[in-house]
Amino acid sequence: MISAYTGTQVRAAEEPLLAAGLGDALMQRAARGLANAVVHELKDSGTRLSGARVVVLAGKGNNGGDGLYAAAFLASRGMRTTAVLTGDAAHPAGLAAFERAGGRVHRLTEAALPGLAAEAAAADVVIDAVLGTGAKGGLRGSAADLIQAITDAHLHGFVVACDLPSGVDADTGEAAAPVLPADLTVTFGGAKSGLLADPGADYAGRVLVVPIGIEEHLPEPALRRLEGPDLARLLPQPARRAQKYSRGVLGVVAGSEDYPGAAVLACRGALAAGVGMVRYLGPPSVADLVRQSCPEVVCSTGTVAESRVQAWLVGSGMGPHDHEQLTRARDAIASDLPVVADAGALPALPAILAPHVVLTPHAGELASLFHRLGRGENRESVEAATLGAVRHAADRTGATVLLKGATTLVAAPWGATYSQADGTPWLATAGSGDVLAGVIGALLAQAGSDVGRFRQLGVEPDGRWAAIAALGAALHGQAGRAASEAVSGGPITAGRVADALPETWGKVSMLSNYGAWKRNSHSQPLR
Template sequence: MIKAWTGNQIRSAEAPLLANGQGPELMQRAAHGLANAIVRGLLRRRGQVYGSTVAVLAGSGNNGGDALYAGAFLARRGAQATAVLTSARWHTEALAAFRRAGGTVVQAGQAGPALAGELAAADVLVDGILGTGASGGLRGAAAGLVAALQERISRPTNGTGPLVVACDLPSGVDADTGQLHQPVLRADLTVTFGGAKLGLLTDPGAGAAGRVWTVDIGLGPHLPEPALRRLDPGDVPALWPVPGRSDHKYTRGVLGIAAGSASYHGAALLAARAAVATGVGMVRYLGPGEICGQLNLLAPEVVCGSGTIAENRSQAWLVGPGAVADPEQAQRAREALASGLPVVADAGALDLLPAELGPHVILTPHAGELVRVLAGQGVSVDREQVEASPAEFARLAAGLTGATVLLKGAATVVASPAGTLFSQDNATAWMATAGSGDTLAGILGALAATVRPQDLDRAGIAAPDHFAAVAALAALVHGLAGTAAAAGGPTSAAAIGHAVPAVVRALLREPEQRPGR
């Protein structure tokens, strides 16, 4: 499990150490971690550190101090290091160390227009302008310089241009929300200190951070419960509902699905097939007879039925995919939402939410649908606002509705109504294709019906967060299945579902054979 904290949580954890006079020591640990990561990057790219060009953008605070000490370390290893001071103030000791190591210093405010071009030609560019002490985004000379660099350094780099390394976080990323205050220089690698910051693991910050590497500076004993968690492949075996010898289909769990309508057959087929692929005792399907017929040709193991929710005993329900303008399906969604059973409410069902929901109801909106869910709670936002701060709005929606909210995106965030966040970044942009969400709904439905609460307890997940963890698990498997199905090229929603059994099989294997490692 990967954990992340807000900037303030990290700063509070540092506070007792700073009060003990350990500030300089912490900074040395941070700077060494940063320098070591840069050395590894240089060795991979150039085969040596000696003779490489390293440019350090250094702001006025400790973030600049970390970056300057790292620059000094690299200069002593034979790099040609240049520091660009972005403010009229700087970390005095760190700059002195940088100069002693042979580094060259320029002031951003006094440099000519050629500076951005020169920096863009360096082997490594270190963003040490702002860290957790930032308020708002870059201003003045720093903003102008970063905007000019944004134009010169194209992303993705395809191996050309400098290796951009963010010190603690890319300057302009909000450590607590992942919001971007432009201009932000997108990093290839973010080396973060003491613990990952929430804003590095949720979009859009995650998109600007590149790979995130955490340097242990000894804050561990002082850190509170994390503000956000991410399941990793190693967490799956402990949570996965592997059937035991004494299990039969009803003890494993039955998922009921009320999806599809006259105009949308595909969503029901995709969701039901993905649920079967995820492994469930039984899938019951309720909906138009025509869909049942098609479904049974594709998935004869699905038991088709009619009637109400109460008449079709299940351990969990999936309602809503493709269910529009169909009064019978709407009635089933309402009944499922009131049943007290775990319910995955997707697409059409998101417009049918009752006033009172609990964490056992998992809403699965994309950003546009979350706008509607929030409107139903009297909150007026637009899609751009949700996309600019998905973690914040997912948490708001969970708090207001009382449900668990899984907000789909490049990184998918899950919020429990208790305020706990998960974020999964296992997907590939090839999965941005119609029906991919229906496949996720099927995977999640299957897990909602089958994951055992005692396994979640044993994994240290608090009861109010159980359904959030199940949703995160589904997003993890969906992302890995999509990545496997795409294999670097186009894929389809059906192919994502087909890839699930092999991905789960691999996840349950020995550690070194797991995907996503």
């Protein structure tokens, strides 16, 4: 699991070490980690280290100090290093070390700006060390002009952000333009939550965490990302004596005369994600299509109350005039069973929900939800502050909220937040969200009642819904990537994503000894 923290949390974890007089040691560790990362990148790109051109953009705070110390290490390895001091001052010890190592120093002035921007654009590496966790707002004045000029130029080399790209909010990932997009962000002590949420993640590039010795002082993370072994441990596995009902039955209320395909794709996603059985409720014409495409699905035109299931999926491919389907959706949400509420169900929600209701809006749908709650938002404002938006939506509705995007965020009301970025941009295709809803519905049906299992994994009962939704987002993303890789990185359809799910599941579960043990002891005959 990747744990991410706010800037405030990381600074608080540094406090005991600063009080013990270890501030300089922390900075040296951070700078060495940054310099090592630059050396790796240069080697990977086939650039000779000796004579490589490095430009560090150094602000006046400790972030600039990290950058100057790192550039001093690089200068001592024979690189041609230039520091551009963007503020009216610079970290004194860092600057002295840089000068001792033979680095050239320029102060940023209006007159020097075009030349310095050109030098940065021509460099093999640009290190962005203008602002770190101590920043208040974005870049201003000539520092902003310089970053804008470099961003607009055709860069010869690559950009490494020191701790975080300057102008990105360490806590929220909100970006105050201009921000220089980094190829790599080397971040210290722990990932910053703003690097794992859009738009910050857009600017961060790859993220490398350098330990600096504060880790034992870090609190509960502000944001988590599930990785392979976590996913494997969370994946439900059938018991030896399982039967289809005990495996979990998912009720699907989706599709309409206008969008019948959404019902098919939701069912295909669910069937491919290990559920014991899918019951479909909806109009006869849609049910016919579901039967033809997925003969495994049991279809009826009945009511929610008549259907025995362990979880519901409602809303995919439903419009505001599908009254019968909307009645079923409301009944499912009013039941005490876990529900994934997607697309057309979102406008029909009661104001107050519970954590076992998982909402799956994209940014536009979340903006509409906020509108109904009396909060003026639009798609752009949600996209500019995804982490704040998803948390606010969860706290305000009481539901678990999954905000779909290049980075998918999941927030439990007043609880944990997850960030998953497992997919590929090819997943932005019609029907992909229906498959995702099917996957999450299937996981809710299989794992929703297994409170003990989540406790063992350190997840509190009310938080398990968010963990399940994050697991679903990760599986869906990885299946999308696998489907694209199967066509040499080419485009995919939603159906292909569903088709890739079982193998993705199998590969993920192989990552866990727990999974292997379960298979050996329960699913295979003893020899």
